[in-house]
Amino acid sequence: SLSQRLARIVKTMRGEARLTETNTQEMLREIRIALLEADVALPVVRDFIAQVKEKALGQEVLQSLSPGQALVGIVHNALIDLIGGETAELDLASKPPAIILMAGLQGAGKTTTVGKIGKWLTENRRKKVLVVSCDVYRPAAIEQLRTVAGQAGVDFFPSQPDQKPTDIARAAVEWAKNHYHDVLIVDTAGRLGIDQAMMDEIRLLHDTLNPVETLFVVDAMQGQDAVNTAKAFSETLPLTGVVLTKLDGDSRGGAALSVKAITGKPIKFVGVGEKLTGLDVFHPDRMANRILGMGDIVALVEQAQANVDHEAAAELASKFKSGAGFDLNDFLAQISQMKKLGGLSSLMEKMPAEIQGKATAQDMDKAERDMRRMQGIIHAMTPAERHKPELIKAARKRRIATGAGVAVHEVNRLLNQFSQMQSVMKKMQKGGLAKMMRAMKG
Numbered sequence: 017s018l019s020q021r022l023a024r025i026v027k028t029m030r031g032e033a034r035l036t037e038t039n040t041q042e043m044l045r046e047i048r049i050a051l052l053e054a055d056v057a058l059p060v061v062r063d064f065i066a067q068v069k070e071k072a073l074g075q076e077v078l079q080s081l082s083p084g085q086a087l088v089g090i091v092h093n094a095l096i097d098l099i100g101g102e103t104a105e106l107d108l109a110s111k112p113p114a115i116i117l118m119a120g121l122q123g124a125g126k127t128t129t130v131g132k133i134g135k136w137l138t139e140n141r142r143k144k145v146l147v148v149s150c151d152v153y154r155p156a157a158i159e160q161l162r163t164v165a166g167q168a169g170v171d172f173f174p175s176q177p178d179q180k181p182t183d184i185a186r187a188a189v190e191w192a193k194n195h196y197h198d199v200l201i202v203d204t205a206g207r208l209g210i211d212q213a214m215m216d217e218i219r220l221l222h223d224t225l226n227p228v229e230t231l232f233v234v235d236a237m238q239g240q241d242a243v244n245t246a247k248a249f250s251e252t253l254p255l256t257g258v259v260l261t262k263l264d265g266d267s268r269g270g271a272a273l274s275v276k277a278i279t280g281k282p283i284k285f286v287g288v289g290e291k292l293t294g295l296d297v298f299h300p301d302r303m304a305n306r307i308l309g310m311g312d313i314v315a316l317v318e319q320a321q322a323n324v325d326h327e328a329a330a331e332l333a334s335k336f337k338s339g340a341g342f343d344l345n346d347f348l349a350q351i352s353q354m355k356k357l358g359g360l361s362s363l364m365e366k367m368p369a370e371i372q373g374k375a376t377a378q379d380m381d382k383a384e385r386d387m388r389r390m391q392g393i394i395h396a397m398t399p400a401e402r403h404k405p406e407l408i409k410a411a412r413k414r415r416i417a418t419g420a421g422v423a424v425h426e427v428n429r430l431l432n433q434f435s436q437m438q439s440v441m442k443k444m445q446k447g448g449l450a451k452m453m454r455a456m457k458g
C-alpha cells in the first residue's frame with residue numbers, strides 16, 4: 017500500500033537536515049502515482065506536485081522530525097489547502113425563500129440530494145422547506161421527488177410534465193412566498209453527458225430564479241470525467257458550491273480534488289449513502305486522508321509535531337520545577353498536553369522499562385478515565401477557583417460537582433490529589449524533571 021511504501025521512504029530519508037531536490041524526489045514520485053491512482057486529474061496533480069515542491073525545497077527539518085516525516089506533513093497540509101481549508105456552510109441569508117438550485121448530470125444524485133438537504137435543513141436548521149422538480153423530461157422524475165419529499169418530511173410543490181421549467185420555477189417561488197417557506201430547493205433535469213440544450217435550460221432557470229445557492233452535484237465515482245463535467249457547469253453557471261455524492265462507494269475521492277481545483281468552489285456536502293440520512297458536511301482533512309491513504313504516517317507526523325509544542329512544555333516545566341504558581345489551570349494544560357501526545361498509555365510505551373514498572377493495561381485504562389474525569393471537574397470551576405483552589409469550600413464544591421456530573425467526594429479527591437502533587441513538586445530536586453521529560457521524548 018502507499019502507506020507502506022511511504023513508510024519505507026520516510027526511513028531511507030533519515031538524517032538529512034534539509035529538504036532537497038534529491039531527497040524529496042522519490043517520495044514525490046510516489047505521491048504523484050497515488051494521486052493519479054485516486055483518479056485526480058493529471059493537470060491538477062501536476063500543479064499540486066509543483067506547489068508542494070516549492071513549499072518543501074530548502075526547508076529546514078525540525079529536530080524532532082525526520083525529513084521524510086516533514087515532507088509528509090507538507091504534502092498533507094497542501095492537500096487540505098487544495099481541497100478547501102475549512103468547512104463551508106450553506107448561505108441562506110436572503111429574503112425568504114432562500115432558493116437552492118441543483119445542477120448536474122443525470123444520475124449524479126440531484127434528486128436524492130434535494131431530499132437529503134431538505135431533511136437536514138428541517139431537522140438541523142429548523143427551516144420550513146419546499147421542493148419542486150423542473151425535470152419535465154422523465155415523468156417518473158417528478159414522482160421520484162414527491163416520494164423523496166415525503167420521506168424527508170418537506171413540502172412538495174407538484175409540477176406537470178407539459179409545463180415549461182421556468183414556469184414551474186416561478187409558480188413554486190410564488191407558492192413558497194405565500195406559504196412562508198424559508199427555503200425552496202429546485203431539482204432540475206440532467207443528461208447523460210454535457211449537452212448544450214441542458215446547459216441553456218439550466219442557465220435560463222438560474223436567471224429566472226436568481227438562487228442564493230447553485231450547487232453542482234457530482235458523482236465521486238466519475239473520477240477523471242468529473243473534470244470535464246465540472247468545467248462545463250462552472251462555465252455556464254455561477255456555482256456557489258459542490259456536493260460530492262456516492263462517497264460510500266469504493267472511489268478514493270480524487271474527484272474532490274479535481275472538482276475543487278476546476279470550479280474553485282467549496283465542497284459543501286458529501287453523499288454517503290442512498291438513504292436520506294446519507295449526507296455529511298464536508299471534512300477536508302478526512303478527504304485528504306482518503307485520497308492519499310496515508311493516515312498512519314500523518315498521525316505519526318502530527319504526534320511528532322505535538323512533541324515540539326515545546327514552548328508550552330517549557331513554561332509548564334519551569335512552573336513544575338519551582339512548584340510555585342502551579343495551579344489547576346496548569347494542571348488542566350498538562351492533561352491536554354498529555355492527550356495531544358497520544359494519552360497516558362502511549363506516553364508509557366515511550367518510558368524506559370524501570371519507569372513503566374508493572375503498570376497493567378487495566379491500570380492505564382483507569383488512569384485515562386480518571387484523567388478525563390479530572391478534566392471535567394476542572395472545567396466546571398471558574399478561572400478564579402482554578403487559580404486559587406483554596407477558595408473552594410462546601411458550597412462551591414457542590415456547584416462544581418453538579419456542573420461536572422460527579423459526586424462531591426470526587427471533587428474532594430481531585431483537590432487532595434492536586435495538593436499532594438504540589439507538595440511533591442516542591443520537594444522535587446532540580447534536574448529531576450528534565451530527566452523525566454527526556455525520557456518521555458524517547
Ligand code: GDP
Pocket residue numbers: 120121122123124125126127128129206261262263264265286287288289290294
Ligand atoms: P439524479 O438523476 O441526479 O437526480 O440522481 P438520483 O438522485 O436519482 O440518484 C441516482 C442514483 O444514485 C439513485 O439510485 C440514488 O439512490 C443513488 N445515489 C444518490 N446519492 C447517493 C449516495 O450518496 N450514495 C449512494 N450509494 N447512492 C446514491
Ligand code: MG
Pocket residue numbers: 126127128151157203204
Ligand atoms: Mg433526478
